[in-house]
Amino acid sequence: MHLLELKDINKYYKIAGNQKFHVLKDVNVSFDRGELISIVGESGSGKSTLMNLIGGLDSDFSGQLLVDGQNIGEFSVKELDRYRKNKVGFVFQSFNLISHLSVLDNVTIAMTLSNVSKKERVKRAEQILTEVGLKDHMHKKPNQLSGGQKQRVAIARALINDPEIIIADEPTGALDSETTTQVLDLITKIAQKGKLVIMVTHSEKVAARSSRIVRIADGAIIEDSEGIDLPVNIEATAGVAKDKQNLSFFSAIKLALNNMREKFARNLLVSIGGSIGIASVVLMLALGNGLTGYVNASLNDMVNPLVVEVNMPAAEDDSNDASNPAMNAPAMSMLKPAVAFEQKDIDTLTAIDHVDKVEKGYSLTMGGGNSASYGDKSSSIMMFSTISDNVSDNMIVAGDRPGKNEIIINSGLIDGLGLTEENAIGKEIEVAIVVNQEILKQPFTISGIYDTGMQQMSAIGTAYVNYDDLEQMMADNDITLSPTTLYLISDDAANTDAIKAKVKDLGYKGSNQEAMLSQFTNILDILTYVLTAISAISLIVSAIMILVVLYISVVERTQEIGVLKAIGARSKDIRRIFTSEAFLIGLFSGLIGITFAGVIAYFVNMASDATFGAAVVGLTWEYLALGLIISIIISMISGLIPASMAARLDPVESLRHE
Numbered sequence: 001m002h003l004l005e006l007k008d009i010n011k012y013y014k015i016a017g018n019q020k021f022h023v024l025k026d027v028n029v030s031f032d033r034g035e036l037i038s039i040v041g042e043s044g045s046g047k048s049t050l051m052n053l054i055g056g057l058d059s060d061f062s063g064q065l066l067v068d069g070q071n072i073g074e075f076s077v078k079e080l081d082r083y084r085k086n087k088v089g090f091v092f093q094s095f096n097l098i099s100h101l102s103v104l105d106n107v108t109i110a111m112t113l114s115n116v117s118k119k120e121r122v123k124r125a126e127q128i129l130t131e132v133g134l135k136d137h138m139h140k141k142p143n144q145l146s147g148g149q150k151q152r153v154a155i156a157r158a159l160i161n162d163p164e165i166i167i168a169d170e171p172t173g174a175l176d177s178e179t180t181t182q183v184l185d186l187i188t189k190i191a192q193k194g195k196l197v198i199m200v201t202h203s204e205k206v207a208a209r210s211s212r213i214v215r216i217a218d219g220a221i222i223e224d225s226e227g228i229d230l231p232v233n234i235e236a237t238a239g240v241a242k243d244k245q246n247l248s249f250f251s252a253i254k255l256a257l258n259n260m261r262e263k264f265a266r267n268l269l270v271s272i273g274g275s276i277g278i279a280s281v282v283l284m285l286a287l288g289n290g291l292t293g294y295v296n297a298s299l300n301d302m303v304n305p306l307v308v309e310v311n312m313p314a315a316e317d318d319s320n321d322a323s324n325p326a327m328n329a330p331a332m333s334m335l336k337p338a339v340a341f342e343q344k345d346i347d348t349l350t351a352i353d354h355v356d357k358v359e360k361g362y363s364l365t366m367g368g369g370n371s372a373s374y375g376d377k378s379s380s381i382m383m384f385s386t387i388s389d390n391v392s393d394n395m396i397v398a399g400d401r402p403g404k405n406e407i408i409i410n411s412g413l414i415d416g417l418g419l420t421e422e423n424a425i426g427k428e429i430e431v432a433i434v435v436n437q438e439i440l441k442q443p444f445t446i447s448g449i450y451d452t453g454m455q456q457m458s459a460i461g462t463a464y465v466n467y468d469d470l471e472q473m474m475a476d477n478d479i480t481l482s483p484t485t486l487y488l489i490s491d492d493a494a495n496t497d498a499i500k501a502k503v504k505d506l507g508y509k510g511s512n513q514e515a516m517l518s519q520f521t522n523i524l525d526i527l528t529y530v531l532t533a534i535s536a537i538s539l540i541v542s543a544i545m546i547l548v549v550l551y552i553s554v555v556e557r558t559q560e561i562g563v564l565k566a567i568g569a570r571s572k573d574i575r576r577i578f579t580s581e582a583f584l585i586g587l588f589s590g591l592i593g594i595t596f597a598g599v600i601a602y603f604v605n606m607a608s609d610a611t612f613g614a615a616v617v618g619l620t621w622e623y624l625a626l627g628l629i630i631s632i633i634i635s636m637i638s639g640l641i642p643a644s645m646a647a648r649l650d651p652v653e654s655l656r657h658e
């Protein structure tokens with residue numbers, strides 16, 4: 001059986017207008033191990049086409065192309081890939097070395113595609129490079145070699161997987177006569193070791209050195225003659241491990257990294273471009289988080305964790321019930337009058353599990369005409385409330401909680417009364433409140449100063465007295481005080497959430513302050529999402545940018561893709577190389593983006609700390625990780641189109657690509 005047997009091979013190229021061009025006509029020929037064949041013919045006679053069929057790059061033909069008796073025409077894609085990887089080695093006129101890989105990596109690329117270990121690859125490459133006389137040039141890049149050396153590297157690459165057939169398309173076409181001789185010597189030696197070498201040439205001189213000359217004209221064999229006698233000395237080869245697994249993820253990343261290093265400036269710019277979107281998304285999320293955290297923290301600082309505030313739901317109708325003093329107190333909801341609790345409500349709430357005690361509360365707020373006076377100074381009190389455990393000790397910044405007939409006031413009221421924080425404590429002020437159109441007056445002694453921690457609140461005058469004192473003050477004027485707020489004191493801070501839930505179940509309202517806070521944080525959340533969405537638009541721009549850059553990379557490397565396919569890379573491997581590149585761009589732009597975000601957050605926080613005493617950008621590891629992941633995902637999605645475009649490239653056309 002012949003190593004290679006072509007039976008009635010016909011090949012047509014489709015050309016414009018449904019026409020066909022008959023390029024190979026009834027080709028019948030066979031080749032054997034140890035032969036050095038020269039295929040000679042005019043330009044356009046079909047030599048390259050024939051080589052492509054033999055090399056398994058093109059399986060669109062009629063007839064039988066038997067390799068060891070097996071018809072290539074019937075091979076599956078997988079079998080063809082394997083055939084190219086293990087059975088054939090290609091040598092091209094223009095060398096087609098991969099410029100961003102070293103000599104060593106160029107030679108071993110076919111083994112890398114088979115996921116052979118590095119140690120094994122280097123050992124085999126050293127052996128082959130020694131044979132072609134280039135062992136000392138192993139670590140050079142192709143552009144550091146002469147033409148003859150480049151072609152010898154290409155020959156080494158063709159030999160690496162110990163193929164039985166070497167196809168050389170004008171291997172000496174680009175070389176001067178001296179290097180032509182060197183390369184021909186090498187090729188002759190290869191044939192003498194028992195390989196089948198099929199060489200396309202225009203040169204009669206080159207053809208004269210082969211053992212057989214096949215002449216083609218117009219797609220048909222016109223002559224098949226004997227050449228020189230080449231004694232064959234088949235050597236036992238080291239036995240190259242063939243057909244291992246496929247290109248590993250790690251090798252794909254390494255190949256991608258190598259290529260990216262070649263185009264360093266371009267990839268750096270793309271990564272920086274992509275990083276801007278990532279940085280802004282991360283910063284917007286962190287800013288929202290920081291602001292919400294800041295608002296929550298400033299309020300929670302002041303809240304006693306044991307206390308659950310309960311309010312009555314707002315009244316359904318706004319009819320003014322003069323008998324209920326609460327109707328004059330719009331309370332903190334400010335929009336609808338607060339509804340007072342009755343004894344049965346208090347009983348129901350007291351009965352909730354883990355509630356130790358229930359404190360009554362009442363609040364007179366703005367619009368009530370309430371005021372305080374000291375000497376000849378008078379100032380309005382925008383919020384006059386009863387104190388409970390709800391006001392934590394943290395809030396009292398000077399003095400003590402109020403005792404009987406005592407009051408605590410904030411800085412707004414201190415200023416209004418012409419007092420200072422230093423001299424206010426111990427002073428007696430007169431408080432006038434308006435209930436049921438009556439003005440009730442009573443002196444109180446300032447026992448302490450408090451601060452809610454919210455700047456806006458300290459600008460307006462507010463004060464707290466004990467519930468009993470307010471109740472007495474009203475009773476002196478024949479008004480019965482009913483609480484508009486109740487404070488449930490839980491036995492353990494861990495139980496407050498359960499109590500809050502129960503309060504809601506029973507149909508009561510929770511803390512007005514909490515409700516306001518949650519409304520505010522909801523607005524902040526919406527704002528954060530809107531700002532994040534706006535900054536995400538720049539991600540679309542970077543996705544398109546990455547797509548364009550990878551597309552250009554595919555176009556630039558079309559020939560390289562053709563070479564990789566010729567030496568057995570599967571479409572999957574090619575896709576993997578470009579996907580790895582997309583992954584790396586995503587990784588780099590993500591890393592640059594989160595570094596930007598970190599640096600900007602640091603400076604913004606430094607400035608906000610100096611201004612408000614708090615960091616407003618709440619950058620967490622989660623946001624940084626999210627930024628990195630988004631960047632990689634976007635980049636890989638952008639890489640899908642270019643990667644599959646590369647994977648689908650036809651090897652023959654890619655090799656022709658200029």
Ligand SMILES: Nc1ncnc2c1ncn2[C@@H]1O[C@H](COP(=O)(O)OP(=O)(O)OP(=O)(O)O)[C@@H](O)[C@H]1O
Nearest residue numbers: 013014015021023042043044045046047048049050
């Ligand atoms: N993809 C294609 N579509 C249509 N025609 C093609 C295609 N590829 C090659 N041909 C035509 O087929 C013929 C044979 O081309 P081929 O490249 O095999 O010739 P060749 O003998 O190798 O020429 P050269 O020595 O110049 O490389 C030419 O006329 C060419 O124009």
